[in-house]
Amino acid sequence: MRKRLLILVCILVVAALAVPIINMIAGKPSGTALVTQLAEDPEMARLAALFEAKCAHCHVPGTPSPFYAKLPVASTVIAKDIDGGLRNMDLVAELRPGENARVSEPALAKIEREVTLGHMPPATYLAAHWTSSLTAAEKAEIREWIAKSRARHHAWAGMPEELRTALIPPLPEALPVDPKKAELGRKLYHDKRLSGDDTVSCASCHDLAKGGTDQEKVSDGVRGQKGGINAPTTFNAAFQFTQFWDGRAATLEAQAGGPPTNPIEMDSNWPQIVSKLEADAAFAQEFKATYPEGLSEKTITDAIASFERTLLTPHSRFDKYLAGDAQALEANEKRGYKLFLDTGCATCHSGVLLGGGSFERMGRHLDYFRDRGGPVTDADKGRISVSKSEKDLHKFKVPTLRNVAKTFPYFHDGSTPELQEAVRVMAKYQNGKTFTPDEYAAVVAFLHSLTGEYQGKPL
């Protein structure tokens, strides 16, 4: 009897050991798209090999699963991990973002967070893959790559070396622009002749006295028509990786071409705009002095984009704190910043804008749209409208949190007038977290410290 039990125990032990031992010998993924696509990039090749060996099963599409993944129980656990892994981090897409592009700051922030907390690879995976945890040397290598990538993102003139590798650096004082073009752009930005009936300018919806927004749920276009989505701020938009909630304009120039001919917003057309402006001899002459080719969609949008590159709001108290002035924030604001970091808000709200660097699903943990109620509109679809890819449903460009105290109401649907409520929604739907009342107050206090100065005056 005891002998039989012993044999049974032995069989179970051997079975339990077989999986990790076989995994040790033959269980590492190889030849995935991660390594083949990054092989020609010397800087990325080593890192790709590291991520392939330890992360590919759940973060590289098409990686074959281990032999036992088809067994009952194992199959459900493994399918869930792969699904969750791919949904939140497709390493091939993130590390290979196209010619001359850089790995996004949110991707760097997410990898840094998971590596620092030691959450990846997950413990269940490590139970069957004994040699897959990251070694101290590998973690150091990943951190070094993250620092180097950040320094490339933050390589603005005048940015001190030690701030370039930061998760969130202070806003630069200025970007390179031609001041004459910017001055023409300033005039055009405020010029109602860009609209069909001379009633609406860019500034109508992006008022520099209202944080670069109209502080309305949705905007009023020509003839009192209502738009379908909340107007984001033009302040600091120059730093965003793409423009619009769904990223349909790659640059400020391309963006500025949109509103004038949009039937709801300004309802004009370029021949009409050019002829109205040419009829203004003084302006047309001033314009030609800087743009000899004269007024056209191309030169008008170029001038407006130049102006937008001057719409920066440096010198917030938060920036002074980042630059080394420990007194610039009060204790409660510092506590709010710490909560912001510890909760993981900065995985999406990272970089110089605390946002503006990636598309993210609204409702990472819970279904925001079901709970909000009301019809799901075209505006609610987000990035899928451009990419036509199912995985982009309800993904939006993460808004900047710079000057967020002034850019109410919040979210693409303008559904939320109060900043504290916006923080509650974010914590719940993006981080699966509930703060205590004084924690909410601290985070909100921190967000208020992000208000900067435009032309030397607080916004």
Ligand code: HEC
């Ligand atoms: C067994 C599958 C598995 C492996 C192996 C694995 N991950 Fe993950 N990973 C997941 C799952 C599941 C999630 C989603 C967790 C969640 O929803 O919070 C995830 C999420 C992530 C995220 C996104 C976090 C966020 O904020 O959205 C990153 C970054 C990440 N993993 C990095 C790694 C790295 C780096 C490795 C290798 C060292 C690795 N993972 C290995 C399953 C895995």
Ligand code: HEC
């Ligand atoms: C009638 C209101 C209205 C007018 C007029 C208007 N905008 Fe906008 N603007 C919006 C709305 C609404 C959005 C968001 C649309 C979207 O993402 O689909 C937006 C988006 C933007 C963005 C992108 C910001 C971001 O974070 O993605 C910029 C930049 C911008 N507008 C600049 C301009 C300029 C320059 C003009 C004048 C040529 C202008 N707008 C005219 C309402 C307006």
Ligand code: HEC
């Ligand atoms: C998974 C990515 C992600 C995380 C994590 C995240 N956010 Fe957001 N945040 C977004 C996206 C996407 C939006 C825009 C959603 C929309 O408009 O529907 C947003 C919008 C906001 C807004 C509204 C800004 C505006 O101008 O409309 C605030 C405020 C905000 N987030 C704060 C936070 C705070 C505080 C945390 C942490 C508790 C946090 N976010 C965590 C992605 C994220």
